[in-house]
Amino acid sequence: MTVRLRAHHLLCILTYSGRGYSPAFEANFERIIEQINQGESIELVAGPDDVCQPQLASPDCHCFSDSVQERDRLALRDLSGTVGLAIDRQRIELTSQQVQQLRAGFAARTIRSACQGCEWFDLCSAVAEQDFQAANLQPSRSGCKEYT
Numbered sequence: 001m002t003v004r005l006r007a008h009h010l011l012c013i014l015t016y017s018g019r020g021y022s023p024a025f026e027a028n029f030e031r032i033i034e035q036i037n038q039g040e041s042i043e044l045v046a047g048p049d050d051v052c053q054p055q056l057a058s059p060d061c062h063c064f065s066d067s068v069q070e071r072d073r074l075a076l077r078d079l080s081g082t083v084g085l086a087i088d089r090q091r092i093e094l095t096s097q098q099v100q101q102l103r104a105g106f107a108a109r110t111i112r113s114a115c116q117g118c119e120w121f122d123l124c125s126a127v128a129e130q131d132f133q134a135a136n137l138q139p140s141r142s143g144c145k146e147y148t
């Protein structure tokens with residue numbers, strides 16, 4: 001089944017390494033990344049997505065907030081303009097080459113406008129500095145396919 005992601009979560013999947021808001025959030029995120037590793041396609045959505053699901057009933061839920069929507073806007077701008085990923089298309093099959101491209105931009109901080117002020121900033125930076133070795137996202141596909 002296609003994975004539904006909001007734009008700034010295209011950054012978060014690069015560095016997710018087992019730490020999140022709750023055990024349910026972590027288990028869900030791990031399932032999602034495993035699906036992507038197995039070649040599942042990604043549908044870009046506006047607003048809460050599959051990663052947000054365990055948080056939606058929480059009193060701390062920030063998934064609808066203006067600041068999180070601003071993260072999506074900034075991520076969309078950076079990813080469309082800098083990485084060359086056809087992010088304007090609604091459906092993406094993330095290849096290992098694209099992940100490498102995204103990792104390079106993330107490590108160089110050219111696509112991290114959306115990360116400003118995020119509580120996980122230092123953790124994500126550390127994962128990037130260690131060449132993403134701790135990241136769950138390790139796609140095996142080498143082809144390159146995108147859908148409109």
Ligand code: SF4
Binds near residue numbers: 008
């Ligand atoms: S710093 Fe925050 S927004 Fe940026 S990738 Fe990490 S968790 Fe996602």
